[in-house]
Amino acid sequence: MARAKKKNLTKKRSSPAGRIAREQSTAPEPNRLLKVWRRVLERRLRTRLRAPVAVDIHDNTHTMLTFQRYRALWRLRLHHMFLAAPDEVIQALADFVRCGDSEASGLLDRYIERNKVFIRRVSPEQMRKRMRLEPMGQHHDLGRIFERLNLRYFDGRINAAITYGPAPRVTRPRKSIKMGSYSADSRVIRIHPALDQPVVPRYFVEWIVFHEMLHHVYRTRRGEDGRRCIHPPEFLEHERKFHDFARAQAWEAENLDLLLRARVSAQ
Numbered sequence: 182m183a184r185a186k187k188k189n190l191t192k193k194r195s196s197p198a199g200r201i202a203r204e205q206s207t208a209p210e211p212n213r214l215l216k217v218w219r220r221v222l223e224r225r226l227r228t229r230l231r232a233p234v235a236v237d238i239h240d241n242t243h244t245m246l247t248f249q250r251y252r253a254l255w256r257l258r259l260h261h262m263f264l265a266a267p268d269e270v271i272q273a274l275a276d277f278v279r280c281g282d283s284e285a286s287g288l289l290d291r292y293i294e295r296n297k298v299f300i301r302r303v304s305p306e307q308m309r310k311r312m313r314l315e316p317m318g319q320h321h322d323l324g325r326i327f328e329r330l331n332l333r334y335f336d337g338r339i340n341a342a343i344t345y346g347p348a349p350r351v352t353r354p355r356k357s358i359k360m361g362s363y364s365a366d367s368r369v370i371r372i373h374p375a376l377d378q379p380v381v382p383r384y385f386v387e388w389i390v391f392h393e394m395l396h397h398v399y400r401t402r403r404g405e406d407g408r409r410c411i412h413p414p415e416f417l418e419h420e421r422k423f424h425d426f427a428r429a430q431a432w433e434a435e436n437l438d439l440l441l442r443a444r445v446s447a448q
């Protein structure tokens with residue numbers, strides 16, 4: 182892949198009117214400029230990771246960076262604040278992606294903190310307006326489950342929305358299943374549609390919803406070793422207060438393959 186750095190020079194003109202016209206016609210479109218910067222960033226990362234790199238740039242409000250590896254290719258999703266990051270930050274990105282280096286992780290946190298003025302402010306309510314929320318399943322009504330748990334365990338204080346996630350496009354048998362997730366950006370809990378089956382007991386769905394509600398209460402933080410801690414000890418302790426905790430865990434251990442095999446069709 183050839184990468185060409187582009188410079189946009191505007192020739193000086195004597196007449197101001199002509200100059201304005203000229204500038205307008207050669208002014209880079211924002212998308213093109215973004216593409217160029219993105220490619221520069223890909224190249225900077227590629228030389229440090231010594232592997233092909235694909236970067237997606239986003240404008241998220243909470244998750245500033247995520248990455249995945251597909252065979253040799255590193256795929257990174259980065260906030261646009263990283264587009265023109267200094268070399269030490271790019272090096273930290275590479276170190277963090279390659280081996281979860283905790284020093285690199287700390288440096289990235291400080292960079293994000295220093296650049297937070299570039300993070301767009303969108304309220305969770307605004308984000309939710311653009312989503313389709315489907316809490317009502319055929320067997321389990323997530324809205325009702327959420328409300329009851331909210332009253333019973335949190336004095337009704339959890340201000341979040343809940344929905345079934347979209348039916349996954351995977352048709353092959355799954356190796357693992359993400360039964361729930363919580364987005365701090367939109368404050369939306371998503372539950373895997375495979376849980377909406379009559380064989381899945383209510384207490385099990387409740388446990389998954391309760392777990393995701395706890396993600397709203399306990400944000401991801403850094404442990405003593407500098408690593409990101411998604412389920413800190415106080416989270417796990419709180420989770421054990423769920424009334425059917427042992428039963429739900431036992432059900433999962435016995436029936437996981439049932440969930441993995443579940444065929445889910447789009448509603």
Ligand SMILES: [Zn+2]
Nearest residue numbers: 392396411412
């Ligand atoms: Zn979790």
